[in-house]
Amino acid sequence: MNTKQTFHVIGFLLLLFALFSGSWFLWLFGGIFFFMPALQGWWLSSMSKWVKLDWTYDQHRVMPGTAVHVTVRLHNHSWLPLPATWIRFSLPEHVSVEGADEVKISNQRTVVRLRFDLPMRQSAARNLTLIPHKRGTVWLNEAASESLPLFGDERSDLTLPLSFSLLVYPLPLPLPAFVLDETEPDGARLSRQRQQDDVTFQRGVRPYLPGDRMKHVHWKATAKTGSLETRLFEHTAQPNWRIVGHILPSYEPMQQRHNDVVNERTISCLAALSVLCRKKSYGYELFLTLRQRGREHYHLPAGGGKNHHLHVMTQLAQMHHYVTSPLAHLLRRLEDSPAREAILLVTPRLDDETHASIERLLRRGHHVALLDVSEEQAVLRRFEAMRPTRQRRVMS
Template identity: 25%
Template sequence: MNARSMEAGFGVGMATAEKGPQGGITLQPAGALWTRPALLLLAAMAVFASWYGQQPILAMTLLLLSFAVLCRLWSRHCLVRLFCGRTLERRRAFPGEEISMEISLRNGKWLALPWVRLENPIPGELRSSAEGAVSSSGRQDAVEVSLFLPGRNRARWTYRMLCRRRGFYPLGNLRVTSGDIFGLYTASLEFPAAETVLVYPRLLPLAKLPLPALQMLGDEKTERRICTDPTRPFGIRDHIPSDGLRHIHWKASARGQGLKRKIFEPTTTKKIALFFDVESFGSGEAFRAEAFELGISTVATVAFHAGKSEAQPGLYANTRSADTGRPIAVPPSGSRSQLVEILESLAKATPRASGSLDTLLSAAARTLPSGSCFVLVTGSSADIPQATLADLKARGYRITMVPVEGKTQPPSGATGDAVRISEASR
């Protein structure tokens, strides 16, 4: 499975191409002699030279003024009817994959551009080694290209972005700079081309994640029907007060003595709620970056294989998403786009915590049915709220704890299965 096939399967589109400019043209003189006050001073000198009959000074000042005005007009109009755009092969990828990006620049007028410089913002994590140069404007995140562009002509060039690590990477607007042939004035213009690239978490081999919760993805024997399908009744039984009145079989109750309740077949769809505790991986200097990324890869791997096994995975994380700053909450679902939504949410996960795991579990339990499986991926066994887990287990939820680089055995008083994930699982 790669990001290209996932985009084809779930309809994730590509970026579009050429657009007009955003905002006005910014004109910058090359030196103090070509600024507006200096030109006004030259004009005053020309007037005085003409008044006093100083022909050499008059000729020199008029020549400089004509030269400056011509270059200024050329620079101001060089970016008129200029169109620039960025086209991405795709916006999603896994670590190690490449994304092709094409930049197009079209000159829609007859006036040629003697030189044009284009700055293309690319985050360092997506830049290949050949694109490591810093732009002349000093931007560390911009890749620069310079060329000559004749009138009524178009230029195209292609970059290969290497996706090194998981993350949410915005691509900023394109900035085009040009000017007159002598370089007295430079004109700059920004073109709206803001896009985002998402790099999914790395998927680990399932054999290296011996999670007890993954037993739910195969055949499993149980004496208790933890989830039933109300659309598939297969019998009746005596009604008890705790059943409520919703599923009473009224016709059978009228024929017999006492109330009868419908019995439904157990559902074939299992819900697996994945919980990722960002707070347990530390903060500041104590933050464990490698363990954090390994935990995200563990969550992505379980979600991927759960979806392939026709289970319904969901994701809850007490992080602050890179784009919205909100926690992640993706309820379990069997939709075709569920896996893409989970992987995109994990790509946007940041080390900034938005709350405690206890609060996250309590909020999710109010919406998930009894019998759902909770998989808790944390940075340490000591951070797992045992009282909350005991309450969830008593209410019929299955609990699996996954401490990343934690203890091999469950902590004292733990409820549910536990397994340690270490760097060896990569």
């Protein structure tokens, strides 16, 4: 029997004695035991209008091990105080919390409790520090509030909505020392596909043509000649890479092996390559052996710059529950490219089928480099391009 039922039984007995004795005191006293549970129910149904939770934080995207400072504010807009009010929420197990009253691990979750003592129509704030240690998305959409009950041991639970989303990027893996230009086929000469105007170096002016940007108009030369003149820039060529990431299935039943640790190392290596290309201002396109949106492989078109780097890091951070595809099928697709490409393969498993695919790529004139992430330290392996031998024609 809970407290509400106990109050109803006591109130019923008092009203029964009041009916036979005619005592107004018993009528009032018995009615109080029915009024208190009704008041408790009304208070719980109306608490969401008067109690609000505010959650602010200083960072949205961080690396593992970065401290995120959070401020939790609880607002009481009612005319009743809220003593001994607890706010409870849970985070992933890998997130450590500092500054809370209670922190415990339960069911692979970090359960956090904060205590507030709110007077009427007042607010209170608490400061927390969250430190995520793994990549992924940390999010919250609600927190539970436990207030001091009006009677007995019945808790006053309330669900408070909040909005919190923290993106944790993968930690880049240390890479061996290598230069991307050494295996870039068009790194030392211009190609029509990769030549661009470098606005840093100007080599002259030319007459204005429809479609030229107005910011490239040379106004001094225009004033001298009396006609619009456009700046003429030097051409430059930037390396463009094809990075292939080999993601293994999370669990291989035939071999009874889990590949989560190996896949995390592959993702960290891909993140390190993205950081390197961002620093060197190299363009690249990304291929992953993952099925996504009905496609056999994941493909991110070629690009460069900050936005492209953030998009790649976001995709790597949100990768979970892998549905993989064979690496040989992806390499077979790259063989059909008419242009000679620079391919960088990141794989934790180099088998005979992969060797055969690399040999076919080399015979077609592609340049292939491989980063082996089967161990803790990535190892670079280079493959020399095969030159086709000319066959002599014999005249009979």
